[in-house]
Amino acid sequence: LEFRRVLFRSNATKGVKIYETEDNKIEIELFVIMQYGINISTVANNIIERVKYSVENTTSIKVSKIDVNVQGIRVK
Numbered sequence: 001l002e003f004r005r006v007l008f009r010s011n012a013t014k015g016v017k018i019y020e021t022e023d024n025k026i027e028i029e030l031f032v033i034m035q036y037g038i039n040i041s042t043v044a045n046n047i048i049e050r051v052k053y054s055v056e057n058t059t060s061i062k063v064s065k066i067d068v069n070v071q072g073i074r075v076k
Contacts, residue, residue, distance in 0.1 A: 025064040033072040044068040
């Protein structure tokens with residue numbers, strides 16, 4: 001996939017898994033750490049919208065699903 005080549009050029013693959021589906025779309029799984037006190041649902045939905053938009057407009061590959069996994073909460 002072209003998208004994999006774009007990602008593998010940088011450290012952007014940390015916390016990202018990409019799966020190709022049978023219908024030539026991709027599914028993305030993201031692993032994030034969020035800041036204490038934020039609305040997790042709102043932030044996760046914003047991440048999903050931005051990633052889907054960026055991937056589809058940069059690569060022309062359709063995204064069928066994006067999962068955001070919160071691995072931890074950072075407290076400052």
